[in-house]
Amino acid sequence: MKLLEKEIRVLMREPMVIAMIVLPFIIYSSMAPFYSGIAEQTKEAVKLEGVKTAILLCDVDKATRLLLETIVSRHKTNMTVDLLEGCNAIDVLVEGYDVVTLINGSILKRSLSMSLYIRGSIEKFTKTMALPATASAVFTDLLAQGSEEKVNMTVKSYIYLNNKLYSFKELSSIFNSSTVMIMALFFILFPAASLGAVLIGAEREERMLDVLLSLPVRRRDIALTKATAALIVSLLAAASAIGGYIVMLTRSGLEVPFRFYFSTLDVALYAVALLSEAFFVVILAMLISIFTSTIRGAQAVAPIVAFPALIPFFMLMTGFPLSYKTAVVPYMASIYSVLAPLIGRDYAAVSIAAQFTEALIAAIVFIKVLESEIAVSGPETLKQIVRKLKRRRKISRVFLS
Amino acid sequence: MERNVVVIVDRVEKVYPGGVRALRGISFSVREGEIFGLVGPNGAGKTTAFRIIASLIKPTSGKVVVDGVDVVANPFEARKRIAYVPEEVGGYRRLTGLEYLKFIVTTFLRARGAPREEAEKTVEEAVELTGLPMERLSKAKMGDYSKGMKRRLQVAWVLAVKPKLAILDEPTTGLDVEASYELRHLIKEYSKRYGMTVLISSHNMFEVETVCDRVALIKDGVIIDEGAPREIIEKYDAVNLEDAYMKILSSKKSVYS
Ligand SMILES: Nc1ncnc2c1ncn2[C@@H]1O[C@H](COP(=O)(O)OP(=O)(O)OP(=O)(O)O)[C@@H](O)[C@H]1O
Numbered sequence: 001m002k003l004l005e006k007e008i009r010v011l012m013r014e015p016m017v018i019a020m021i022v023l024p025f026i027i028y029s030s031m032a033p034f035y036s037g038i039a040e041q042t043k044e045a046v047k048l049e050g051v052k053t054a055i056l057l058c059d060v061d062k063a064t065r066l067l068l069e070t071i072v073s074r075h076k077t078n079m080t081v082d083l084l085e086g087c088n089a090i091d092v093l094v095e096g097y098d099v100v101t102l103i104n105g106s107i108l109k110r111s112l113s114m115s116l117y118i119r120g121s122i123e124k125f126t127k128t129m130a131l132p133a134t135a136s137a138v139f140t141d142l143l144a145q146g147s148e149e150k151v152n153m154t155v156k157s158y159i160y161l162n163n164k165l166y167s168f169k170e171l172s173s174i175f176n177s178s179t180v181m182i183m184a185l186f187f188i189l190f191p192a193a194s195l196g197a198v199l200i201g202a203e204r205e206e207r208m209l210d211v212l213l214s215l216p217v218r219r220r221d222i223a224l225t226k227a228t229a230a231l232i233v234s235l236l237a238a239a240s241a242i243g244g245y246i247v248m249l250t251r252s253g254l255e256v257p258f259r260f261y262f263s264t265l266d267v268a269l270y271a272v273a274l275l276s277e278a279f280f281v282v283i284l285a286m287l288i289s290i291f292t293s294t295i296r297g298a299q300a301v302a303p304i305v306a307f308p309a310l311i312p313f314f315m316l317m318t319g320f321p322l323s324y325k326t327a328v329v330p331y332m333a334s335i336y337s338v339l340a341p342l343i344g345r346d347y348a349a350v351s352i353a354a355q356f357t358e359a360l361i362a363a364i365v366f367i368k369v370l371e372s373e374i375a376v377s378g379p380e381t382l383k384q385i386v387r388k389l390k391r392r393r394k395i396s397r398v399f400l401s
Numbered sequence: 402m403e404r405n406v407v408v409i410v411d412r413v414e415k416v417y418p419g420g421v422r423a424l425r426g427i428s429f430s431v432r433e434g435e436i437f438g439l440v441g442p443n444g445a446g447k448t449t450a451f452r453i454i455a456s457l458i459k460p461t462s463g464k465v466v467v468d469g470v471d472v473v474a475n476p477f478e479a480r481k482r483i484a485y486v487p488e489e490v491g492g493y494r495r496l497t498g499l500e501y502l503k504f505i506v507t508t509f510l511r512a513r514g515a516p517r518e519e520a521e522k523t524v525e526e527a528v529e530l531t532g533l534p535m536e537r538l539s540k541a542k543m544g545d546y547s548k549g550m551k552r553r554l555q556v557a558w559v560l561a562v563k564p565k566l567a568i569l570d571e572p573t574t575g576l577d578v579e580a581s582y583e584l585r586h587l588i589k590e591y592s593k594r595y596g597m598t599v600l601i602s603s604h605n606m607f608e609v610e611t612v613c614d615r616v617a618l619i620k621d622g623v624i625i626d627e628g629a630p631r632e633i634i635e636k637y638d639a640v641n642l643e644d645a646y647m648k649i650l651s652s653k654k655s656v657y658s
């Protein structure tokens with residue numbers, strides 16, 4: 001009990017460990033709006049509330065048409081259904097429908113083919129991906145009501161997204177490929193943050209920071225060489241992780257058709273995006289590590305600068321706020337590059353440029369900090385700040401006593 | 402012949418962010434090739450003064466000039482002229498002593514624009530100066546060195562690169578008798594032979610008496626006396642510097658309390 005108490009005390013006296021405990025709650029709880037976004041969209045999709053649909057009769061016989069008219073007039077679902085004539089589903093969709101169901105065949109001959117065209121949206125991605133299943137279920141149900149006998153029905157779903165038409169299968173496989181690519185982000189960001197932190201924390205813990213800072217080396221060179229070293233090693237770590245991941249996927253027989261969706265240029269774009277985010281994260285990790293006195297503290301706090309990279313990932317599921325405004329926000333470069341096959345490369349280019357600029361700004365701040373006295377007295381400076389905050393806000397005495 | 406003044410410390414004050422007034426306006430100057438000692442009780446402000454001169458921390462007020470360069474205004478230029486051994490010596494755990502010497506000597510000399518051969522020779526010289534066996538330096542990592550060994554490594558590179566100004570904060574603390582004897586002689590020899598200016602702090606009054614050309618006694622961030630060891634001993638009618646030190650301190654007690 002005594003020993004455990006000592007160990008816990010050692011950990012809890014480290015301000016960065018406290019940060020490690022407190023910050024995840026703040027970060028994750030701040031993601032609540034995204035999650036409620038997911039829930040709402042799924043609900044919308046399931047209930048088909050406010051979903052505007054059209055049944056497009058393309059090649060059907062008269063009896064089928066009449067039967068369908070009767071069914072549609074009696075239907076009791078949350079969606080509005082218009083019965084239209086024609087075969088050009090995309091034109092009808094663009095006119096302002098969410099779902100257009102194109103019907104071919106004959107109920108009497110007990111053979112009907114149904115093609116669902118869904119207007120997709122990156123902004124409401126969850127809904128887009130959920131609609132085909134719920135809509136086709138409702139339509140299959142409706143049509144079945146009109147017939148005495150069981151009708152043979154083939155159902156296909158297509159999603160119309162950014163002027164392109166995808167089969168549902170294809171879009172979900174793009175989505176899966178993107179998810180695999182997003183994994184690479186974490187394979188590189190977490191090692192990058194940790195290694196950047198170690199390179200600063202170790203200097204102080206090994207009592208070499210004063211010597212290093214007294215040498216005639218430009219602060220810019222100290223910052224950039226450390227960042228480069230951390231990046232090189234984290235790239236190795238990421239390469240190993242991605243390699244292992246690919247082996248895992250191929251061995252388990254899962255197909256991830258990257259090549260199909262991501263051209264070499266897209267992959268290169270994504271790599272540059274990753275690098276720009278990793279650079280940003282390394283600099284931030286080093287910046288906060290200036291305030292820690294031990295490797296332990298530095299490493300404890302380092303993941304925090306990689307966490308925000310999760311946010312765009314959640315956004316993708318909830319509905320992505322596609323705009324140039326969100327593209328310039330830090331941590332967005334990789335997601336915009338992953339989406340490039342769907343939304344074009346312009347956003348990715350802007351996002352990467354912004355991320356590099358932000359990394360450079362962070363680097364300049366870090367260099368300024370290295371030039372200032374804070375570099376030498378970081379942990380004491382942090383203590384002063386905490387003390388001031390405590391005095392002002394009277395934070396409970398539990399922390400950092 | 403008058404020698405150049407290499408270090409000018411002019412009314413330097415330091416108040417730490419926490420409010421501690423570590424230095425209350427100290428002034429002194431050191432000439433080229435001179436060994437200047439800073440002595441005083443724990444917490445007097447010696448390390449603070451050295452860290453300010455080494456451009457690690459900034460004075461709250463006052464001015465420091467090293468070899469004609471304002472340390473606060475132009476730290477990078479100043480650092481080319483200064484090599485510093487901190488009081489708390491450390492070492493890169495995963496580097497061997499030899500790797501460390503190569504790294505630090507090359508880094509220091511490169512800033513001066515020295516050719517590669519000079520760096521190689523200087524590393525050899527530093528190896529000699531450590532007084533440690535090559536076997537140990539090239540095989541064992543610094544993490545396995547004793548505190549004294551680490552300190553010898555730090556002092557060795559500082560002497561080997563022959564900076565305009567060497568700042569040695571308690572360089573012999575923790576060293577065995579033989580090593581501190583050798584080091585004292587080396588510091589003196591290098592200073593005389595290469596005209597290297599040295600700032601040194603120590604709690605060993607015998608050391609200060611034998612090594613330093615001039616000494617300043619600092620207490621509570623104020624220099625209370627300054628002069629050649631011999632002058633101070635005579636002034637206070639003492640047998641040696643330690644005796645003089647005790648006499649000064651007892652006469653100046655409770656200046657600020
Ligand atoms: N980083 C710091 N932040 C706040 N106060 C400090 C800091 N470093 C030193 N001090 C305070 O400044 C005063 C002078 O300390 P300094 O280390 O310069 O003394 P010193 O003469 O080197 O002592 P010693 O002989 O023990 O090495 C002390 O009161 C010390 O507590």
Ligand SMILES: [Mg+2]
Pocket residue numbers: 447448449488570
């Ligand atoms: Mg000291």
